[in-house]
Amino acid sequence: MSQADFGRLELELAEVEMPGLISCRTEFGPSQPFKGARITGSLHMTIQTAVLIETLTALGAEVRWCSCNIFSTQDHAAAAIARDSAAVFAWKGETLQEYWWCTERALDWGPGGGPDLIVDDGGDATLLIHEGVKAEEEPDPASTDNAEFQIVLTIIRDGLKGDPKKYHKMKERLVGVSEETTTGVKRLYQMQANGTLLFPAINVNDSVTKSKFDNLYGCRHSLPDGLMRATDVMIAGKVAVICGYGDVGKGCAAAMKQAGARVIVTEIDPICALQALMEGLQVLTLEDVVSEADIFCTTTGNKDIIMVDHMRKMKNNAIVCNIGHFDNEIDMHGLETFPGVKRITIKPQTDRWVFPDTKSGVIVLAEGRLMNLGCATGHPSFVMSCSFTNQVIAQLELWNERSSGKYEKKVYVLPKHLDEKVAALHLGKLGAKLTKLTKDQSDYISIPVEGPYKPAHYRY
């Protein structure tokens, strides 16, 4: 709590960098559209998120919050919010046990049930409800041998002791969720395909102003930031391997190239591979380059990308990190259980792991979790303002249409004119001036003067 003042100061700085959120306060604040709405968020509890939370409360919502990663909370941000605005269950360096307890606490609004709306990042709040509903039929932590999933099921089971229909009640009340990660959205589409999705969902990740900004420009900023804070390594002259060349990988590769590294990309998708080549990047397999590179960063959203056998072949002090949502891109389990391996903690979130035979070590950041949040402060305010303005708009949409039947138990994206509006809210801060279509031009290309300007399939 002693950090609340510091948090407040940084919050005030961030507000100046987040014009989209501040515009929402100005536009919607007076009418208090969230009056009566309970919002639970599961999203990295950073300074930027604090501005989001206070935008939601400024629009009338009651809010409870937890982080969606054990390392990503900025404690001064959490302190400022806890003191001033909302219930917060998050601190930097949670155990997995604590993490899921926090998630459960954020969802539990007391006797009256759960939240009306969820702001999700990675889908863990959504998952807990879905698993809770399932478990109310048959709660059995022993049904899995995945350690983390056992924790989830145990917490659910313990919670059901108080109210055995807790999650069914929660589901009933819930108006919907807005989700902002590639990973969380993939889960939602899978549930939609399986017919198991329990409430409407808005896919905020695929707003252009989210995936083509936060994922790309955010990572372009925060990968070098995390590397420098964690290791102070000179990036120029080094060989950096970026596993995956999606939006996140594109941002990471651009950052490393710009900083003077030679970049090698690994890809499964021939189209993304060809894009990498057009930017002058080499496309090879991890096996081809594992022993000559200096920095490795996973961005795939898939699992088992860098295995302990890869790490054994790396140069001494090669840096291994992940910027994808989950921590299973790097084989931390294989590393931790490698016979005779020695872990030397340089500083929190920066460990050197030394193999017994070679005495050679690799430096692993944030224990394989999101390095930009574990080792630095995540994405900067301006780009998060784009993402979070989408969140606010999605939450408003779900809440306003809660009785209209507009949204079924499916996954939706925001309409293009709202996406364009988010962008427009961020131009003034950067001194930009838009050109306006004349009526004549508008007719010629059959596009309204006020937009939307592109067809739905446009790729930007």
Next chain:
Amino acid sequence: MSQADFGRLELELAEVEMPGLISCRTEFGPSQPFKGARITGSLHMTIQTAVLIETLTALGAEVRWCSCNIFSTQDHAAAAIARDSAAVFAWKGETLQEYWWCTERALDWGPGGGPDLIVDDGGDATLLIHEGVKAEEEPDPASTDNAEFQIVLTIIRDGLKGDPKKYHKMKERLVGVSEETTTGVKRLYQMQANGTLLFPAINVNDSVTKSKFDNLYGCRHSLPDGLMRATDVMIAGKVAVICGYGDVGKGCAAAMKQAGARVIVTEIDPICALQALMEGLQVLTLEDVVSEADIFCTTTGNKDIIMVDHMRKMKNNAIVCNIGHFDNEIDMHGLETFPGVKRITIKPQTDRWVFPDTKSGVIVLAEGRLMNLGCATGHPSFVMSCSFTNQVIAQLELWNERSSGKYEKKVYVLPKHLDEKVAALHLGKLGAKLTKLTKDQSDYISIPVEGPYKPAHYRY
């Protein structure tokens, strides 16, 4: 015809750079899938197009060809094709009258009617048939005061003298068209929306391996190429204004920035504008910068972007050019008819227009038409191989399904696995190696090992 040998030599060089087309020859050539098919193409008659034409003929097609721009033909390419492979109606520097005559010739396969398939670029072959069908009801060149459109209607009218149902017959025979430009595709979607589209169309432009490659990387290559060949101007240190920041504009802006220019973008779309800002480009209106910039390039696909009043305010010898499909982005009519203006032709496609009052001049490239094709040789072979492999695949698809009813009178895009295949065919030439999903990884992310790897809405 004397240039045919030179054309053949360049064709042979281009083949080495066009692995997608050569792969099509290897994969499909033996089965002669186009046996019996007549293909008419309306597409810049360049060396790269020549390799496309000979790929179509290698697969069994008969081909007739015209260019889709009065300046874009490379005469040695036309000569080689005319001598060796197909009927060609195209030369560099056609009049508009000649241009439409060529288009009509390419569509006229004699008594038996028209083509089975059309390869279109900008949609002029498609337009001629649609206008022909309309005109067979009521042919009246006087019905328009657009000079070029009068030429079209006159040519149609004259053609109908021989066979008053010529275009109806053509329409009947036609299996479909594949179209590769943003502009042409927009026309097709408008016709689909109006219910006036007469035959199936495949939108090749929106294959990722077309719009995100040809449009982007092609223009990144060919804008400086055209500028240098036409004017030899030093790009470094100059202020370049790129009107429009779509795929083409992105490529143009990147090229100018990389060459050391300071780049200013004009945009109507706030999302594209925000992308420009994230790359360090300034976003202003043309009016803001018209008197301080050195190079202006239009890429909008819209009309009336740079007007004569803009040009009057420009610095002496400011360069004005267009890389969009049509020549109405720059107000050539306003310039040509400006009282007292003087045109000084430096060399073909490079004119200095001097205003009488200021004695100050602007340099206009390719008379406002596609400057990369008018002043240079268009996009390089490698990236055109991506586009044209999509064309071949689209033509094959239309032809193979000609009797199946799969394609109605609508606009279609190619399925993602074909798009990915086009990319894959181009990786080996650049020395790339793809990573393969394991079965376990494939299950985890629910993506088949062999692709497609991305959902339809993915933006790359």
Next chain:
Amino acid sequence: MSQADFGRLELELAEVEMPGLISCRTEFGPSQPFKGARITGSLHMTIQTAVLIETLTALGAEVRWCSCNIFSTQDHAAAAIARDSAAVFAWKGETLQEYWWCTERALDWGPGGGPDLIVDDGGDATLLIHEGVKAEEEPDPASTDNAEFQIVLTIIRDGLKGDPKKYHKMKERLVGVSEETTTGVKRLYQMQANGTLLFPAINVNDSVTKSKFDNLYGCRHSLPDGLMRATDVMIAGKVAVICGYGDVGKGCAAAMKQAGARVIVTEIDPICALQALMEGLQVLTLEDVVSEADIFCTTTGNKDIIMVDHMRKMKNNAIVCNIGHFDNEIDMHGLETFPGVKRITIKPQTDRWVFPDTKSGVIVLAEGRLMNLGCATGHPSFVMSCSFTNQVIAQLELWNERSSGKYEKKVYVLPKHLDEKVAALHLGKLGAKLTKLTKDQSDYISIPVEGPYKPAHYRY
């Protein structure tokens, strides 16, 4: 002292990144060339400097050290060195009083007089001796109204109470100094020109492997590092003004451009200005842009660059920082004494200064001192290895030639073959392979096979 273990761990990581220094240990360590030499260093007490110090001790030297900036010490580095290797007088956040006391302590080797050699950065150790010698004639702190200089003279005066000839003795013993900053070197050349230089000096700054690496690539790395750690600001989309386009300014401008900012340069030198233009940067005066930019960084080595009147005109929360050696580039005095100004410390080295009339604030980093050392950890190990290998070689040269008369009381640069050697020691780590001249080629261009490869005036 509790931080010594942490310091040692980071030292070990740094050693892997500093091949030049480690090579010196391998090559020269066995012969102990510094046996009997006392070395005083006045140079930012960072992890990298710790590796330098332990290289000097590995070669036989006794060492005493202070920092050359009140904010630049990394306490864990100081602790590790103090515990294991040398006397250290430095901590992060010294007062000016403490700073000069530390400098005096580092120079005082007890009754036997001062050091044999000085490693200097900015010239403060050199200055103290020169001022000391002058003051022994007439010590009068009241002779100046510069606050910091009064501290210097007071410390000298107090020291003379113990031994009134202290600085003369020091001067007599001193073999020479090696200096590594543009600023310190300028002072040395001025003293040489005035005939007041008291001992030989080697200008390490103008080794190519120093000024064209540390200054350029070091700042390219550490400016964004400092900005991100201090403010988390998104650099992309912002307007950054870099005052000065020398080696440091070039690195800073490149970093900002690469991160997606729009960069404006201010310069007095038309040649450097033209270089900036060729890279697509705008060159204007500070007055032209003061109210539209977001980030301001001074790199000039001159004083009074950004004055309080400039700061008053800036946008709210504009960031103002300095990466030049001294803190007088930014008018901190004017800011601190501005009537009604309010200082809000966000966190150490990050202050928001709010003007009373506008309520608008600027964010000043590291109190106007070197922001990369105050807000981050300075330059990364690899590039510092280049600089410090020059320092070791210069110290060896001075010491080995201490009796030969080779070096007079003048400023010298290292010969080119040593400069090339420093570079060569750093290639292997980055996987580079050099080409070798054949005898025939060597004859043709009259360059020895083993170098030096360039004439003295070559600019790289």
Next chain:
Amino acid sequence: MSQADFGRLELELAEVEMPGLISCRTEFGPSQPFKGARITGSLHMTIQTAVLIETLTALGAEVRWCSCNIFSTQDHAAAAIARDSAAVFAWKGETLQEYWWCTERALDWGPGGGPDLIVDDGGDATLLIHEGVKAEEEPDPASTDNAEFQIVLTIIRDGLKGDPKKYHKMKERLVGVSEETTTGVKRLYQMQANGTLLFPAINVNDSVTKSKFDNLYGCRHSLPDGLMRATDVMIAGKVAVICGYGDVGKGCAAAMKQAGARVIVTEIDPICALQALMEGLQVLTLEDVVSEADIFCTTTGNKDIIMVDHMRKMKNNAIVCNIGHFDNEIDMHGLETFPGVKRITIKPQTDRWVFPDTKSGVIVLAEGRLMNLGCATGHPSFVMSCSFTNQVIAQLELWNERSSGKYEKKVYVLPKHLDEKVAALHLGKLGAKLTKLTKDQSDYISIPVEGPYKPAHYRY
């Protein structure tokens, strides 16, 4: 001669891009400082050179000119000058025999002897006089087995038939030479070292505004220009090997990287190699990469860089070119005499050489000579204005001091204030505004308000 009008039009365009030369006309034209001076130039007869020539004549000089490369003349430029301003002996595609005849003609001012001043590029005019003087003692073309040198000696011998003291007379009259290439300057310093230099020389190449602009930014512009005009090859995605990383190599590597190629550098100098690494470029030997690269460009100023044995190992249609002054960087002799090799001329200056065993070919540009001048139009006007303004200033200096004895038979560089003046003359055109030192700042850093701003050893 029919091209003279076209040349004049391009000359007029170029004048707008060459503010330094036009400023010289304005500043010095009225006083006609070259009144009575005969100037012979041996320098690529391009449009830019034409503006230089007409600047010299505008200042009162009489001029005779030849090119310094058999392919570099732009015939329309030569025609315009020949018609309007000076005697020109140059055309595109000279034989070596014709080339040296032209050089001899340009030096021969008739009975009155030779020129007063020489403008040299590569040193061939200087060489001819030095060899002529030697040959007047003992002219013997059989004394060498170098084919080109035999031509030189034969032309000298034939010339001596008319006047056996021709070259001695020439030497006597000659006031001096200004030379602008790295290669030519190296020759001059060698002659100075040997004591054989016959007249004063000003090294214009090492003006900062020449070597750091023309060599660097000129090549950054003209390498891709030459590649595109000669081959239309897509640069993006390709592997480009740049041999040598001096100023020219830096420009070439930057151009290829920016265009999307992956760049590999070969170097003998460890400092330049380390610079390449810091920019993310790989440094290897030619042998390491000869079989995987697509584009090879030599920039070394040395000979025997790419040998026929290298070319045999290259990929089919690898492009081999040289941008260094002389044509011996590529082993053209080895290629031409390789048993069974077949030369296929695609178009002038673009040849495919096919090896008999593999049927694989390499594409050699401009027969191994300067590809940017052979295949394109050389460096653009703006950067040449910097170089040529140095030439004009150097010529003025030599002429004005012709009787003062200021210049001995040595090599001189221009003083820094003139170098800075050249830069200053080019800022306005690009819209730049310089900052001015205050008196106080000037005192503080001991630099005059009006410059020069840097010490002589400063590297920029």
